[in-house]
Amino acid sequence: MNHAPPPSDTTLDQEKWLTPGVKGIGSASFLADVGHEIPTALLPSLLTSTLGAPAAALGVIEGISDALAGAARFGGGVLADDPARRRKVAVGGYATTAVLGAATAGASAIWQVGLLRAAAWTARGLRVPARNALLADIVPPKAYGRAYGFERMMDNLGAIFGPLLALGLVAWLGVQWAIGLSVIPGLLAAGAIVYAIRKTPRPAARDKVPLKIRIKPVLAGDLGRLMAAVAAFEVGNIAATLLILRASDLLAPEHGAKTATTIALGLYTAYNVAATVASVPAGRLSDRLGRRGPILVLAAGVAAFAVSYGLFTFDATAIAFLAIPFLLAGAGIGAVETAQHSAVAALAPKDLRGSAFGMLATVQSLGNLAASTIAGILWTTVSPTAAFAYLTAWMVIALAGLLIASRRASRP
Template structure:
């Protein structure tokens, strides 16, 4: 008797209804985990400078090292997640470890302790990402990848909105250290949610097992390799949202003052997150409806939204109503692109290489974002903000051309 692979054993109900308990569990894990790590992230500057008396340079060093380790861990976590049984263990361990180590920074009494705990927490967070994405591909049919990944991205973005608000409330009530310590609760609930999702995933068999080895060349072959090149062009132009906030603050300060300009810029950033949240599921639904070309079309639309957004940041005036437009466009763009990237990789990667494919995608995202921020920052300082955003818009147009070329092929 032939044994059916775990990823193929989907019930008729799962195929007809994509929002299964497993998908809801993964979405809940993303929401709770984002709430859990956004609290210490939002309060880290205060803990380092106001509580421990560290200079601002310490914050930059800690965040830089942590982000670098998280990027490397995502790449390494990819080939760990190729095996279905192993990816479940990596996912649960990653969520649990991130929650505990992130909250443990509340007890730190020196800067080096904060640095070690933050770096370790971010490494665990990086390891779990490919496992979560590969796990999601196991529990929905290929025709529903867009909606499933859109739902996960929507929940993650909701966590990014709710987490800082919860941090503000906890600080006002209990103080910085207690607020960071209590972040362990949503973090551990995220681990419970991922366990719930795993319980609703087909159990792997011996036939599903994949040996532990690093495989990059097979992932980059064929259509997935061409798509990865276009995604790399997009990520080199995908600058951190903090530069958008800085641009808005600089434009608004002459007419509103520093404090008011900062408040308005943070409000615009909230609009960015809301736009990303709202766009994620419709983008996934559109990708599914358009069939095999759907993710590529959504990727192209997202890159186009970013190109227009960056163009407006290069030339826009100081009116708040005008600044809302590029923030919302960038939010819609990131909501669409992240959803379509995951959907496309899940569809194109061989089943036994899904973990490695998602790990490679995460590595491209991390390295691309690093290059985007570094080069844009240099252009901003040496020339002007307009030059920086013109450079970023050019990369988005190049990515758009890459997606169009891949689509034609």
């Protein structure tokens, strides 16, 4: 009689964490990113070419939208403390973002674009803590790293595929139709979240958790020390568009502005590929290293950023040289985002997971705003070298904080 071979340890390990629920959440992140990258990529063209808006309008709309998204993430964390409520917020957030983002295709005035964009980004902010808390509900703690690494990998794949799809749709149907069709992957993302929820056990019946902002309990103990180090990192974590600008400026004298921009966008694609490739291995390493794993992986990601920003202080024009800091930053963000989420899931009290993820998202939003703003001022008033030296210093501070947090976390 023939017997099937016993499953390998690797197969059994996958079966424990790569469940239909995890796959559903990962698929939602991929589809949602495809959906919102299309209107994001085409928003400048819609405003300036179709509606005749000045370039300043884009900055104002994006600034307001990002600020509202940051505030919504904090509020979304409070909503997500309730296991039943977090499911509704996740589904509603994905569906609303899809509809409002696509609706900008029909806008006939600048103010309409601004209103729809701000509302879509608010809904997007609300859903983030709910999704992250939901993922922590459906995997065992020893697999947090792999689960969040998988979700981040899928999100980064969406960031690669979305702009490419936008280019194809514009060539075929035009800007407004392309934006309108972005509702399809967005609604599919909402469907993927529904699928994930249906594949996970329902939360035990209990009294509804009251809506209450709880900051002090969230920041107590190891999680508070971790958040301080994360804040230092985020204050030095600039938007990737400034990396593109640095490469474009360095390459323009030799290659011309148009070719330099094309090369810089190619380097940015390499950045996203590196982030995608690094996410799951970073999560796997985090799980293998035990209690200190997420903090150590986070420290490694921060160290990659420190080297990357340090290399950007040089006025090097060789494409091969510039590829190094882009790849380091991409691998760094893949490791950092995975480790941040798995660390919060592991360290936050279970009944405060929503608030903890909301706090993390708020720190990320405010820190990124401060980093890009201050770096931009230094860039303009002093030099790009000064801006990246400033950012490198913050990476070193964050790394020191993480090493201290790691030493404390190793104590029983």
